[in-house]
Amino acid sequence: MGRGTTARVSAPPLAWSLTTGLVVGLVALCFAALMIGPYGLTPGEVLAALLGRGEAQAQIVVWNIRLPRIGAALLVGAALAAAGASYQALFRNPLVSPDILGVSAGAGLGAVAGIFLSLPVAAIQGAAFAGGMAAVGFVTLVAGLVRNTDRTLTLVLVGVVIGALAGAATSLLKVLADPYDQLPAITFWLLGSLASVTSADILPALPAVALGLVPLVLLRWRINVLSLGDEEARALGVEAGRTRFLVIAAATLITASVTALAGVVGWVGLVIPHIARMLVGPGFGRLLPTSVLIGAGYLLVVDTAARSIAAIEVPLGILTAVIGAPFFVWLLARGRRGWS
Amino acid sequence: MRLLLCLLLMIAAPVAAREVTDSAGRVVEVPEQVERVFAAGPPAAILLYILKPEAMTGWPRAPHEYERPYLAEPWRDLPETGRLTGRGGEANLERVLQIAPDLIFDFGSVRDTYVDLADRTQAQTGIPYVLIDGRFENTPAALRLMGDILGVPERAEQLASHVEQVFARIDAILDDMPEAERPRVYLARGPEGLETGMKGSINTEIIERAGGRNVADDGGATRGLVRASMEQVIVANPEIIVTWDRNFFASVFDDPLWQGIGAVQEGRVHLAPTAPFGWIDRPPSLNRIMGLIWMAGLLYPDRWQGDLRAETRDFYELYYHVRLDDPALERLLEWAEGRPPE
Numbered sequence: 248m249g250r251g252t253t254a255r256v257s258a259p260p261l262a263w264s265l266t267t268g269l270v271v272g273l274v275a276l277c278f279a280a281l282m283i284g285p286y287g288l289t290p291g292e293v294l295a296a297l298l299g300r301g302e303a304q305a306q307i308v309v310w311n312i313r314l315p316r317i318g319a320a321l322l323v324g325a326a327l328a329a330a331g332a333s334y335q336a337l338f339r340n341p342l343v344s345p346d347i348l349g350v351s352a353g354a355g356l357g358a359v360a361g362i363f364l365s366l367p368v369a370a371i372q373g374a375a376f377a378g379g380m381a382a383v384g385f386v387t388l389v390a391g392l393v394r395n396t397d398r399t400l401t402l403v404l405v406g407v408v409i410g411a412l413a414g415a416a417t418s419l420l421k422v423l424a425d426p427y428d429q430l431p432a433i434t435f436w437l438l439g440s441l442a443s444v445t446s447a448d449i450l451p452a453l454p455a456v457a458l459g460l461v462p463l464v465l466l467r468w469r470i471n472v473l474s475l476g477d478e479e480a481r482a483l484g485v486e487a488g489r490t491r492f493l494v495i496a497a498a499t500l501i502t503a504s505v506t507a508l509a510g511v512v513g514w515v516g517l518v519i520p521h522i523a524r525m526l527v528g529p530g531f532g533r534l535l536p537t538s539v540l541i542g543a544g545y546l547l548v549v550d551t552a553a554r555s556i557a558a559i560e561v562p563l564g565i566l567t568a569v570i571g572a573p574f575f576v577w578l579l580a581r582g583r584r585g586w587s
Numbered sequence: 588m589r590l591l592l593c594l595l596l597m598i599a600a601p602v603a604a605r606e607v608t609d610s611a612g613r614v615v616e617v618p619e620q621v622e623r624v625f626a627a628g629p630p631a632a633i634l635l636y637i638l639k640p641e642a643m644t645g646w647p648r649a650p651h652e653y654e655r656p657y658l659a660e661p662w663r664d665l666p667e668t669g670r671l672t673g674r675g676g677e678a679n680l681e682r683v684l685q686i687a688p689d690l691i692f693d694f695g696s697v698r699d700t701y702v703d704l705a706d707r708t709q710a711q712t713g714i715p716y717v718l719i720d721g722r723f724e725n726t727p728a729a730l731r732l733m734g735d736i737l738g739v740p741e742r743a744e745q746l747a748s749h750v751e752q753v754f755a756r757i758d759a760i761l762d763d764m765p766e767a768e769r770p771r772v773y774l775a776r777g778p779e780g781l782e783t784g785m786k787g788s789i790n791t792e793i794i795e796r797a798g799g800r801n802v803a804d805d806g807g808a809t810r811g812l813v814r815a816s817m818e819q820v821i822v823a824n825p826e827i828i829v830t831w832d833r834n835f836f837a838s839v840f841d842d843p844l845w846q847g848i849g850a851v852q853e854g855r856v857h858l859a860p861t862a863p864f865g866w867i868d869r870p871p872s873l874n875r876i877m878g879l880i881w882m883a884g885l886l887y888p889d890r891w892q893g894d895l896r897a898e899t900r901d902f903y904e905l906y907y908h909v910r911l912d913d914p915a916l917e918r919l920l921e922w923a924e925g926r927p928p929e
Contacts, residue, residue: 285822304821304847311844312817341736367834368778425648427629427869428791428831431812434779443779445613558805559785560814 262533264554265526269540273321276544280551281309304559311445315433319444320510320550321543323416324515326456326505330498331516332523333463336474336531337494337502338399345502348406348495352413354383355419355437362432371436372448372507376455379503382409384470385497396511398477398488437508438491438562441550459501460539462493467532470494474531482490514571515542521578607736610720610729611697613705617715617837618689621737625683626715627671627693630721634694635863636662637746637873637906638730639737644668644686650689650863653928656915659908671708684712694729694872695721695789702909721871723792726750730873749905750876754796757885758884761798762891770886772799773825773850774867780828780835780845781817785809789871797882799827817844825850829867829887831859833927857885860922863907877902896920 264546281291281297285287296309330345338347346352357378361371386406395401417437424430463470469490472480477487502516524538546563549570553561588836603619624642626632632647639657645668657912665741668686669679671693672744672877684692684821691708693701697720709716717736719729727747734743752845776782777789784790786804788811802823803815830836830848836858853870859866880898884891899919903911911919 270673276913284818285816286818306846307844308818308821312821340655362778367838371778425869427865427871428776431782435777435814440814442814443781556818557809558819559803559809560781560816560819562814569892575758 262527266536266540268546269537271542273544273547276547277317277321280320280547281313283551283555284308284313284553295542297334306380315446315449316441316444316550316554317547318446319441320547321439322449322452322456323505323509323512324519324546325539325543326459326501327512327515327546328519328523328538329460329463330502331542332520332531332534333470333494334516335497335520336470336529336534337491337498338403339474339476341521342517343403344513345498346410346511346513347403348386348499349382349410349413350379350499350502350508351408351511351513352417353504355383356378356382356413356417356510358436358507358510359417359420359424359433362429362436363424365429368443368448375507376503378413379506380499382413383499385409385502387492398491435562436510437564439512439564439567440553440560440562441509442554444508448508454506455504456501459497459499459504463535464488464496466493467535470531476531509563512546512567514575515546516566518571518575518578519545521575523563596894607717607732609697609717610725610732611705611718613702613718615709615715615717617717617736621689623670623686623688624737625686625688625691626666627691628695629670629717629870630785631692631694631719633738633870633872633874634719634729634733635692638743639739640908642737644688654861654863657903657907657909657911657919662908666773671704677776680708680712680785683714688714690715690717692717692733692736694718694719694733703928723796723871723875726873726876727754746873746906750873753876755759755881756891757796757798757879760883760887764798765767766800769798769800770826771802771823771828772818772829773802773823773884775828775830775835775839776812776832778832778834780811780830780832780839781815781820783815784812784868788812790868792871793867793875793882794829797879797886799882799886819846820845824848826853826855828856829859830856830866831861831865831869831881831887833858836925836927856925858925858927860919860927861921862919866923873906876906895923 269515282293288305288308292301292305293309296305299306311579327345334343334345335341354375358371358375361374366374386402386409390402390405393401393405421430421433424433469485472483472485473487473490480487519542520534523534523541527533527537549566550563553563553566604616605619606614607617608614622642623644624635625644626635626647629647635643640662643662643665645666647668647670649667656860668682691714694704697718701718702884705716705718719733721729724853727750730747730750734740774783774791774794783803786801787807790812791801802825826849836856839845839851839856850856861869864874866881867875880893881895884893884895896916900911900916903909922928
């Protein structure tokens with residue numbers, strides 16, 4: 248009894264101080280990112296531009312380029328980390344990333360088809376979103392038709408199949424695309440980038456991500472239960488099928504919206520939940536906000552590097568892989584202490 | 588290896604043959620009469636169409652509907668054969684054998700990958716495979732070499748001297764133009780205009796050749812196509828932007844992000860026509876000579892002497908074998924003014 252009271256009293260302050268620390272760190276990162284960029288601005292000029300003073304071009308750089316880009320990086324990082332954390336809990340597997348059910352492959356196919364048809368940017372983003380949603384919808388539909396006792400395994404396997412199929416269709420379009428015009432655009436899109444993000448691109452993604460996050464927050468207890476396994480969940484009175492469907496729908500909505508915005512950015516949804524789990528343990532109620540904060544900060548740092556380390560834009564997907572892969576190996580090497 | 592290859596060729600080609608040295612330094616035996624030629628990629632197909640259309644066996648990609656009025660009658664209906672080289676080579680070697688060309692040739696890079704590909708294909712099919720250097724500066728030499736191989740030296744000479752004439756006209760106006768005073772140009776690709784080719788890449792050679800300076804210049808560290816960010820374009824602040832992407836061109840004058848850029852403020856964003864082939868690139872072949880004439884006028888409106896209407900008509904007749912009627916010519920010129928056909 249005494250032990251329980253101590254734990255209950257001491258946990259919240261620790262959690263609060265961690266959350267506060269993460270938020271403060273994130274705000275500091277945002278300010279740092281706002282100061283960095285090829286257009287030479289002193290911190291004073293940036294602040295002046297923020298307040299609507301100074302030369303017009305500086306205001307455009309700060310308000311229309313750096314701020315939307317920082318916002319997009321935060322949104323994409325947070326969204327991918329949230330979706331990754333949900334999927335890892337849902338599938339009870341730490342190797343799962345948000346694209347396990349084919350959302351990235353589907354979004355990639357949608358965007359590539361858009362580029363292939365020479366559509367304008369907004370339509371390409373719409374096609375990516377629709378492609379991602381359609382791929383996962385198709386996966387759940389097919390998995391529902393397959394009579395198999397292990398629902399999770401069926402879902403994952405069908406996801407792999409549909410993902411491979413979408414990948415093949417993407418490759419076909421790449422072969423057919425104009426190699427001097429469309430193919431480079433396709434390649435750049437599939438590597439992910441925030442180079443051309445504007446506030447008009449973020450606005451439709453923002454409510455979609457928020458809409459996806461709400462059920463994840465509300466269902467946090469059920470997701471915890473689900474991560475024990477279907478049988479245990481049923482014993483605790485949780486209907487696994489419906490919860491799983493809701494979580495998949497929410498996580499897919501989140502991932503498809505940000506993939507439409509940024510292109511295919513891998514590794515964030517895989518690695519960030521691990522870090523969060525190391526900090527706060529596997530309880531989903533605290534794992535989700537921690538993942539969101541760390542994911543947002545991580546992608547902000549990576550994107551700031553992408554736009555400032557070279558004279559050209561370094562695609563995001565390349566940087567996240569270069570950073571994520573060795574980090575993940577390190578995580579594996581030190582054992583999965585954080586998982587259970 | 589090469590000896591074996593030559594032996595094989597001697598057995599395979601009993602007809603009168605001669606030796607030619609291609610741009611990669613490979614010695615290739617080609618038949619005396621070259622009547623059927625397979626172009627390995629789009630740049631080669633354009634060179635072949637211009638030099639000797641009778642020898643064409645097909646297009647790497649069938650011409651689109653809007654491109655057809657700018658191609659001459661019998662040849663625009665040739666079948667699609669796919670491409671052997673370049674990104675995504677998909678032509679089937681068996682189909683190439685079925686076409687049974689006297690010669691395969693590629694126009695473009697002569698780097699090791701392409702040399703190796705040429706050697707392999709030649710060994711596999713027994714059809715001579717010639718590589719021609721596709722750099723802009725090499726265009727007259729490429730024309731003469733290919734004209735010699737195809738047996739049309741007079742036609743090649745006529746074209747080569749036209750190219751040299753265009754080069755010379757530009758060099759004349761650049762003579763007293765120091766590097767630092769030449770206009771700074773950005774070549775915008777992609778629907779957002781945020782893809783470009785670095786200085787030194789084959790995709791942007793036309794900028795330097797026309798007397799501009801490519802703003803995407805990192806001292807030669809990167810070559811080829813790259814992504815740029817809006818902020819980098821703002822920092823570079825180009826005086827002139829050229830593009831062939833209609834989506835980008837349609838939005839650039841309304842997009843608030845681009846309004847601070849000199850080229851947009853001065854109205855110096857220019858859309859290049861792409862019929863039947865791109866004027867400034869896409870693919871990088873002889874089609875760029877038309878773009879060069881156009882761009883020299885855009886970069887040096889006060890110094891460049893030339894009537895774009897007459898020169899366009901002459902170019903299409905001399906290079907593409909089509910005598911444009913007035914509506915077709917008008918469509919093209921309006922396109923180059925920024926009003927593309929639907």
